[in-house]
Amino acid sequence: GAGVSQSPSNKVTEKGKDVELRCDPISGHTALYWYRQSLGQGLEFLIYFQGNSAPDKSGLPSDRFSAERTGGSVSTLTIQRTQQEDSAVYLCASSPAGQSLNYGYTFGSGTRLTVV
């Protein structure tokens, strides 16, 4: 597609429920990233995909967080048993392979997650 697409744009969920956040990167971009933006905080790195594999998942805050990518395209970030501290904007970004830093990232609009 023309840009990075994320869905849903907003999600309100009850504490303890599971949520899935979706990212559709730019066609042909093999690198995909998830970041989290909490109120008053910078962007916190969560996970990096190159193709379908995740060579760096060091930013996932706990084992309640997981992510997968299929077909070298769409990625899903899953948060199990959500907690209030999970409330944040979850951002997805993509970049062409091997050129991540030549062009920076292209970001999606994010999913605003609110856990009540």
Add this chain to the structure above:
Amino acid sequence: AQSVSQHNHHVILSEAASLELGCNYSYGGTVNLFWYVQYPGQHLQLLLKYFSGDPLVKGIKGFEAEFIKSKFSFNLRKPSVQWSDTAEYFCAVNEEDYKLSFGAGTTVTVRA
């Protein structure tokens, strides 16, 4: 791990005023540096970047940034702001070959 500090949390200024946003990073080796901007209701966009060469980098919309290696700084400037520059600005530094570390952001409010 990288640490990126943005000195100002919120800056309020009038149109035509000059803007300078500070950014310092912790890594002493070779770095690539970025400024991103997020306009209200929009997604993050790349404003400018520095890899090598001339330490004064010009970006879109009249913004520029200067890399001062000795000060580990990459400050963003604009000589004369407009109301449309109201946004949140993020400094970022590369970590590893693929990962960017971001500062906490500076909210800029320009009053007409």
